[in-house]
Amino acid sequence: MRWLLLDIASAFNNVYSGWILWNLFLAFIPLVLSFSLFRRQALPKGWFLASWLVVGLIGVAGLLPRISRVLQGWANIAGEGGVATQLRLLWLVGVVVLAAVLSVRIFKRQQTAKGWLWWVGLVMFFAFLPNAPYVLTDIIHLIRGTSSGQIPVWVIALVFIPIHTAAIVLGFEAYVISILNLVSYLKQYGAKALILPMELLIHALCALGIYLGRFLRFNSWDLVVDPTGVLADTLDILTSRRPVAVIFVTFVILASFYWLMKQITLGLKLRIRYARQGIDVLD
Numbered sequence: 001m002r003w004l005l006l007d008i009a010s011a012f013n014n015v016y017s018g019w020i021l022w023n024l025f026l027a028f029i030p031l032v033l034s035f036s037l038f039r040r041q042a043l044p045k046g047w048f049l050a051s052w053l054v055v056g057l058i059g060v061a062g063l064l065p066r067i068s069r070v071l072q073g074w075a076n077i078a079g080e081g082g083v084a085t086q087l088r089l090l091w092l093v094g095v096v097v098l099a100a101v102l103s104v105r106i107f108k109r110q111q112t113a114k115g116w117l118w119w120v121g122l123v124m125f126f127a128f129l130p131n132a133p134y135v136l137t138d139i140i141h142l143i144r145g146t147s148s149g150q151i152p153v154w155v156i157a158l159v160f161i162p163i164h165t166a167a168i169v170l171g172f173e174a175y176v177i178s179i180l181n182l183v184s185y186l187k188q189y190g191a192k193a194l195i196l197p198m199e200l201l202i203h204a205l206c207a208l209g210i211y212l213g214r215f216l217r218f219n220s221w222d223l224v225v226d227p228t229g230v231l232a233d234t235l236d237i238l239t240s241r242r243p244v245a246v247i248f249v250t251f252v253i254l255a256s257f258y259w260l261m262k263q264i265t266l267g268l269k270l271r272i273r274y275a276r277q278g279i280d281v282l283d
Helices: 002-016 019-037 045-075 082-108 116-131 133-147 153-188 192-214 227-238 241-276
Strands: none
Touching: 019 045, 019 116, 019 133, 019 153, 116 133, 116 153, 116 192, 133 153, 133 192, 133 241, 153 192, 153 241, 192 227, 192 241, 227 241
16 A cells, blocks of 8 residues: 555656646636625635635645745845846745735625725736636646656556546636626626626637746736736737637637536536525426
């Protein structure tokens, strides 16, 4: 039994290095923010605070395998590009704390209040939202794990594939629920005509964000740390044929998967409502 656990632990240390929990952590941030901004009444205060606690624990668990990289980053501060490295590391910690504090503050305010906190929270919501569907591209980790030749086949089949699939489903479901919370908000304020255009626009922006993250290695906090670099590279790829084609294909995939998961999510919600009312859906 011990050698089984050692094989699994070795595989994760050599291939995954905490990416699963870390990427889920980033995907869950806009999910919790969406409840604070758009559907506060749907989540009791206790559950809301518990959600942030769970998200924080996931983030800590995902960061632990990256500690060596963080320490190396601090060690390189004195070298070339040290200021940028320092800002990235500080922002990495500070942005999550800021998101949690803003979310709690917004959650405690009256529903009709739309002060500067709400608008800052909205900006952070859209900045972090691409991290949720980004998990679709993390299939590269599965490919890397299966092609390395260092991991037993049984670990790939019984551990990597199930965990990888669960991570993708959970991350993308966070994306779906986040948008559905925004849809509910638009309906509440009589803006049903904006729902479809808003959904399509979000898919397009997230497709762009995924490209910036996967191929150019930008993160959400680069919008603050290096806004000019993000803008310059964005304009560059939007004027290049191949990046635009990749972004378009990503948009189609996001829109298709979103529609499918949306139907499943709403169906499950309706099924739960029927169960609470004692209605048998087969009748």
